[in-house]
Amino acid sequence: MISWLRHLIGWVISAFRSREDLILENLALRQQLLALHANRPRRRLSARQKLFWIVLRRLWAGWKKPLILVTPRTVVGWHRAGFRLYWRVISRVRKPGGRKPVGQEIRALIFRIAAENPTWGAPRIHGELLKLGFDMSEPTVSRWLRRVPRTPNPAQRWLTFLRNHREAIAAMDFFTVPTITFGVLYCFFVISHDRRKIVRCDVTRNPSSLWIVQQVREAWPYASMHKFLLFDHDSKFGRDVVSAVRELGSEPLRTAYRSPWQNGVAERWVGSCRRDLLDHVIVLNERHFKRLMREYIRYYHEDRTHLGLSKDTPAGRLSTRLPAMGRSVRSFSRLGGLHHRYAVAA
Secondary structure: OHHHHHHHHHHHHHHHOOHHHHHHHHHHHHHHHHHHHHOOOOOOOOHHHHHHHHHHHHHOOOOOOOOOOOOHHHHHHHHHHHHHHHHHHHHHHOOOOOOOOOOHHHHHHHHHHHHHOOOOOHHHHHHHHHHOOOOOOHHHHHHHHOOOOOOOOHHHHHHHHHHHOHHHEEEEEEEEEEEOOOOEEEEEEEEEOOOOOEEEEEEEOOOOHHHHHHHHHHHOOOOOOOOEEEEOOOOOOOHHHHHHHHHOOOEEEEOOOOOHHHHHHHHHHHHHHHHHOHHHOOEOOHHHHHHHHHHHHHHHHHOOOEHHHOOEOOOOOOOOOOOOOOOOEEEEEEHHHOEEEEEEOO
16 A cells, blocks of 8 residues: 555656656666666776766756765766866866976986085086076076985995095905805905005904904005005904004094995905805815915906906006907916916917
C-alpha cells in the first residue's frame, strides 16, 4: 500500500513538471547508470563524465536531485579546476607584459661568474656582461646575485689555496698492505705538490712518532723543507711530529676530519700505486715490499705520464718527434711486465 502511494505521488508530481526537467533528469540517471556499470569495482568517473556534470550544472538548476554517485561539492571542485585550467592556458597564450625576463643562459652565467670570483660584486659582474655583449642593467644583476650563496664552496677555497701554493706544499701519509703471512706493513711517503715527486718512501711494521720524525728529517737532508706540510689526524702524527716539522722550518697543516679530498695529491698517489702495482702482487715480507716500492717510484718518476702535469712525468720525460717511415718502436718492460715504456728505435 505504501509503495503504491509513493508511485501515485511521484506520478502526480511528474505530471505537473515540465518536459525539459524530466528529460534532463532521465539523462542524468542514465549517465550515472553507465558510470556505475563501467567502473566496477572502483567507481571513478572519466574526464568526459566529469565534463557532462559540469555542463549539466550550468544548464539545469535541479541537477542536485538525481545525483547519486558524487556529491555537489565534488562537481563544484571540478568546475573550479576547469576554471583554473582555462585561465592558465589563456595566460600562456597571451604575450606577458612588463620588462623582458632574464634568460636561463644569462642567469647561469651570472651564477658562474659569482662562484668563480667570490669577491666580485654586481658592478664588476655587470661590466663583464657588458663586455660580452649582454644588454642588461646593473640592478638586474644585483637582484639575481641575491640568490647566489655569498660564501664560496669550502672545497673550492681549499683547491684554490693548493693551486696557489703548490710549489711550497708537500704532503705525507700512510697506507697499509697485507703480507702473505697475514701481517700488516705500513708504507710512509712524502710527496711534493709541484711535480708530484715522491720525496721519501719507507716501510715498517711498527710506525711510531720517533720513526716518522726521522723519516721527515731524511726526506730533506740537505735542501730546505717545503713551506707547508699536509697530513691528516692520524694518531701517529702526534705532538713530536708537529714540533719536529716546525723546527725544520715548515708549517704543519692538518686536514679536517674525514676529509681525504683536502689531501688529494697524496690520496691519488696511493690509488695509483694500488691500481698499478699492489693489486697485482702478493707482498712476501718487508724486504720484498721495499724492493717493489723502489721499482714503482722509479717507474712513477721517469715513465708514467700524469694528467695533472699535462701528460708529462714528474722527472720530465723528453718527447720524440714523429718517427719516419720504417723506424720501429721498441718497448721496455717495467714492474715485471705489468707496464711498459715505449721509445723509437735508433
